[in-house]
Amino acid sequence: MPVSLSLAMIVKNEAQVLGRILSQVKHLCDELVIVDTGSTDGTQALAESFGARVFCFEWIDDFAAARNHAFSHCSSDWILWLDADDLINESHQQKLLDLKHSGLNAEIDAVICSYQIAFDGQGECLISMPRERLLRRAAGGSWQFPIHEAFVLPDEARVLNRLDIAVEHHKPAQYVERSSDRNLKMLMRLIEQGDQSPRNWYYYGKELRQHNRPEEAIEAFQQHLRLNQTEPISQYQALHLAMLCCMELHRYPEALSLGYQAIQINGSRAEALLNLGIIHYRHQDFNIAIPLLNAATTCQKPDAGLIVEEDYSWKPYHYLSLCYEGLGQPANAIEAALKAYPDIPDKQVIRENIICFAGKLK
Structure with a gap:
């Protein structure tokens, strides 16, 4: 039996x-909830033309507060959150519709x-990342962190992984620099x-790196590692970045030490296995690079x-082929x-x- 679904944006x-995005999800959602933080370009009227309920929220430099305000106006069983510059292609719209009709129930929270x-x-x-995309309203939880916000579920929450369903983020070029400077x-x-x-x-380290300030970024990642004693995923990613x-x-x-x-x-x-292999390849330490790159191919x-x-497709094999060529093993280089x-x-x-490797075969 289908559940009801709100869009929160x-x-x-x-x-x-x-x-673009409202036309793609209007048929999926039972209500469209739009929270506007100060538009002057007709955004509110456009949203209303799609039947959305539009609410105003004074911007206080806090994305989590704005998203929580949007969630507070939703009345459906489940909430789908999106950004205006997202899109969902037709095949993934159908997957979401199928999920709504037969895959969502009170046994799942997100x-x-x-x-x-x-x-x-x-x-x-x-580049992609897993994100909590559909949230059962009665399960609780809230958006936290003013910048690079995340939805924090209760500890006992039951989560369904559907990484075969994708939302694409396509930020117009003129928005990229604006949002990047704002975040930094x-x-x-x-x-x-x-x-x-x-x-x-x-995230400060990530923004500094994106702004071509690598030395400052390293210091920020090191400070993150000093403060973070409990989250291995972000420890790993800080070390790798x-x-x-x-x-x-x-x-x-x-x-090398960080890797x-x-x-x-x-x-x-x-990621780290691959880049360790690349460093050793660049220093012609092929026998050290090859086991690292082989390990990356199995991840x-x-x-x-x-x-x-x-990092999870062609790149480890490409550098493996170059390492084998460096060792004078053209058959292995061709295979990779x-x-x-x-x-x-x-x-x-x-x-x-x-062609080059084949020319070196005996």
């Missing part, structure tokens, strides 16, 4: 994109879906006020944290290159490498 000056946040020129996903300024203000939240220091910053600065011994610390925390993820895509798709070929965007590179 917070917006500000989203007239350029709002109609549904985790894939959130795809970066794409290549052909529209293929480059919000986090800087919190840090300057003496904030000691491990989560905020982690600090490792990437050190690679960008050509501080390879420090990068090996990361795989001590979690050796079942591909299954995780159900938590940020996921760079290439062929495994990279189906997923690598630039197939010409692999074709040229295979």
Whole structure:
């Protein structure tokens, strides 16, 4: 039996994109709840034209507060949250509709879906992360953290993983710089006020790295690690991101140290294994690189944290092929290159490498 479903969304000056997502989910939802934080471009009228109930909320530099306000106006059994610049393609709309009709009940409190946040020129996903996407209203929980907010469920919550359902985030180009600067300024203000939240220091490091400030980012990640004693996922990701910053600065011994610390925390993820292998490959330590890269090829895509798709597909095989070529093992190099070929965007590179490797076969 189908449950009722509310859409909850917070917006500000989203007239350029709002109609796209509302047209995609209107048939899925029994009510559309839009909280506007100060639009001046006709966003409210556009939302109302789709039958949405629009509520105003004074912006207080707190995304969690705005989202909680939106949730407070929802009356359905379940709540689907989205951003105005998200989209859901037809096949995933159908999966959500099927889930609504037969997969949601009082035995489940939340549904985790894939959130795809970066794409290549052909529209293929480059980066994704699991996110709580559908939430049972009666189960409780709330949005927390003013920036990079997250929905915190009760400890006993029962969660259904449906990573086969994806929401795509397509931010218009002119929005990217605006939101990026906003996020960095919000986090800087919190840090300057003496904030000691491990989560905020982690995201502060990410924003600094995105703003090409790797040395400051490393310091922020190190502060996160000093403060975070209980969350291995963010410990791993902070170590790996600090490792990437050190690679960008050509501080390879420090990068290696951070990478090996990361795989001590979690050796079942591909990212640190891959980049350790890349560093050793660049230093022609092929016999050290190959076991690390082979280990990366065996890693299954995780159900938590940020996921760079290439780390779990073609990239470890590509560097394996280069390592085998460096050891004078062209047959192994060709075998690894062929495994990279189906997923690598630039197939010409692999074709040229295979021709080169084949020329060295006895």
